[in-house]
Amino acid sequence: MTTVTTGKDTRTTDALDFVAPKADELAALLVGESRPPRPSALSASLTFGWRAMLKIKHVPEQLFDVTAFPIMMVLMFTYLFGGALAGSVSEYIQFLLPGILVLSVVMITMYTGMSVNTDIEKGVFDRFRTLPIWRPAPMVGYLLGDVVRYLIASAVMLTVGMIIGYRPDGGAVGVLLGVALLLVFSFAFSWIWTMFGLLLRSEKSVTGVSMMVIFPLTFLSSVFVLPVTMPGWLQAFVNNNPVTHLADGVRGLMAGNWPAADLAWTLGWSAALVAVFGPVTMRLYNRR
Template sequence: MTTTTDRTGLPEDAALAAPDAESLAALLVGQERPPRPSALSASLTFGWRAMLKIKHVPEQLFDVTAFPIMMVLMYTYLFGGALAGSTQEYIQFLLPGILVMSVVMITMYTGVAVNTDITKGVFDRFRTLPVWRPAAMVGYLLGDVLRYILASAVMLTVGILIGYRPDGGPLGVLAGVALLVVFSFSFSWIWTMFGLMLRTEKSVMGVSMMVIFPLTFLSNVFVDPSTMPGWLQAFVNNSPVTHLASAVRELMAGGWPATDIVWSLGWSALFVAVFGSVTMRLYNRK
């Protein structure tokens, strides 16, 4: 028994069963196209992708678990007795400030993640997808929000264990953390810009350190600015980190620092307007 073949090398019965071009075109384009995902849906999908990275590489959480614990314990017991007379008194002033400092420093890793994906060519694929163009960037930042919340929870837990007592209660603590997360989300746009501008992740890390260390240490995180020289007070009192630390400290203490809250939200809006626009322009031209 033999089987005849056509010019394509396929058996005749297979050739007869193969669809022609018109049938194939009708099958591919004749159906109704699925709706384009909304901006929110696309951003949440990219945010979920960022969180899946943590699932597969859990050691990425080191900077939001072990590092915050080390910061709280080290600064409390190193400086508490010298600056406030006792660690119990100093932790009341220090914890909201060191919380702000630690979470703001964590934001730099957003730029590193962006740069890494660019180096691997992942962004070339993202640019071809029929989704809202900023969704990839917003997704990175949404994924990092989980890291900010986790770091805040870890530091507050350690602080309460060693004597911190927020007079504002749970509502004051939640309000302070919410303001910190909003600011950190906005501040992260600076690092996405650097992640797109610089060539390597080491360059992003180096530039981030040069910017973030002076900005966080030259603030009221550790001490009252009134003890500083006058020329330094002029910078510290107008620093965005100082306004944020003051707002978080007062909210957790049960107050309502309207001026510092407005300043913090104003800085947040400015970061998104300026660095978000620059980031998207670089992303579209990259």
């Protein structure tokens, strides 16, 4: 018998009541007969991609940068520069729309890093690391979710362009190939911003650094005008700018051509970006 005192009450009970259960008995209670299978890399990535979509559902204002912003960019640059650079809006839109499509989508890739940084500040990634999933799945999920945003932006801009006179000679196939090339490069380019999202301390820092990188790459390219109209020293940079290769590749595909050199450069840049910034991002993520 064992005497137990609780406050002013004293009672006796059998010592057997206090025998701790064995470890295997606890395991039997806490764990079922069979554990659920571990999710595959694809399944985990798609799940996190769906999570990114749900965030847009709850905060639809996030779609502003892929709807209102692209419309504003198309209309503003077409009617602002069309008459001065090409003599008419209808002629300039044939050259501008693929380029402005590239510029707008590449610019909104920076929001990937901002989203990553926000979740880190909230402590969400600490919970992700405790899950038995493929380690890069949260990062890949962010990027897959943003691919949907790029598709929305592309559809909006192409619709507006068609309304104001854009007519792609490559037809539907050329447009789809051009958008596919843009999505491949944007997915690879977004790895840079995931790295900055993990590396920098605040969302404002990510935005500032992203702008410093994106603005020279997008505006010092063939998005608005041909490089041959630029000074020689500037052409050296523009002609080797990955955004120039991307813009020329998308423009050529939508025009019904096959710009092999620009396609090779764009796909090569995409592979290099993933190969360099993918491992760096995951190293920072594991050490965060």
